[in-house]
Every structure is written in C-alpha cells, then in structure tokens.
Amino acid sequence: MSQNKALRIQFLLLLLISLSFAQNGNKIEVFSVKNLSDDNTVFEEYKGKITIINFWATWCAACLKEMPQLEKIYNEFKRDQVEVIGVAVMSDSNKIEKMIEVTGVTYPILTGDRKLLQKISNSLIIPQTIILNKEGKIVARFFGDQSYKTYRETILHYLEQSQLTGAPRTSLNYSQE
Numbered sequence: 001m002s003q004n005k006a007l008r009i010q011f012l013l014l015l016l017i018s019l020s021f022a023q024n025g026n027k028i029e030v031f032s033v034k035n036l037s038d039d040n041t042v043f044e045e046y047k048g049k050i051t052i053i054n055f056w057a058t059w060c061a062a063c064l065k066e067m068p069q070l071e072k073i074y075n076e077f078k079r080d081q082v083e084v085i086g087v088a089v090m091s092d093s094n095k096i097e098k099m100i101e102v103t104g105v106t107y108p109i110l111t112g113d114r115k116l117l118q119k120i121s122n123s124l125i126i127p128q129t130i131i132l133n134k135e136g137k138i139v140a141r142f143f144g145d146q147s148y149k150t151y152r153e154t155i156l157h158y159l160e161q162s163q164l165t166g167a168p169r170t171s172l173n174y175s176q177e
Helices: 003-021 061-080 093-103 114-121 148-164
Strands: 032-035 040-042 050-056 082-089 109-112 128-132 138-143
Touching: 050 061, 050 114, 050 148, 061 082, 061 093, 061 148, 082 114, 093 109, 114 128, 128 148, 138 148
Parallel strands: 050 082, 082 109
Antiparallel strands: 032 040, 032 109, 050 128, 128 138
C-alpha cells in the first residue's frame, strides 16, 4: 500500500471518529469567548435564536472561501432571529482583523483556541460549523467549507420548524439568488 493511500485511510478513520462525537440534539455547553476588543461574550446570549457558529483560522484557505457564503446567510436571515458568529481559532488577532477586512464579513467575529474547539466539538477539523436551534441544541454540524445553498436550505428547514412550533418569524418571503 502506498504511503499516500495509507495517509488517506488514516484521515478518513480520524474523520469518522470525529463525526461519531458530533451528536445532534445535545445542548452546547455554556462558554464564553472574547471579541476582538477583548470583551467577553457568553453564548447563552444567543439563546432564542437559531445560531450558526463557524470555527475558522486565518491560515485556512477553505475557511476564507466559506466566509462570503456565511456573510450572505447573515445578511439574508438576520431579521429572522438567525445569528451567524465566526470563532477564529489558532490565529493571531492582527491577522484576524486583516482577514475580516479582506473578506468583508460583518457578522460578529470572536476568538478562541484549540481547547475551545476540542471542548465544543471533540474535533479540531476546520472549517467546522455548528448550527444551534433556539433552545441551544445542536441540530446540524458541517465539516469543511459549505455552499450558500447548503446553509440556506438548513436554515429554512429550522425556521419552518420554529414556525410550526409557534415561534415568531418576521418574514416568510425569501428570494433565492
């Protein structure tokens, strides 16, 4: 077996092990992180909203490719109690600020470390995105960069579910770009 093939198999096994820890329906543990102004943000503040938490790093090309997709989601759904939050991990704050400028994202960016990523997801894979429902339970998890369409369909599904359970929505009219 070639070394390249062996590495691929090892990677797939590690990915499968990581995915086994990604249990939807679990509540995310209450934790706090800092924003770029060094102020604490507690994730409990986002309860009552569908929350997309995207873990990324300044040195991760796939992460930077995904950020404009998340920006589109943020702008389209922010009026519907959907929050997008980026958590930059394993990255220097000066580089984080530069990447925010380069990508043009306006959603909140917080900072974290490997321990935070490991604590929340039992995986160090990035980009990694966790979607929480309004009760703070994990309802979806994505590894690797995702398309606007994937995120949009997931959000619409959970917004519709919220509507069926009586949670208020401000709008039902969405245009697909």
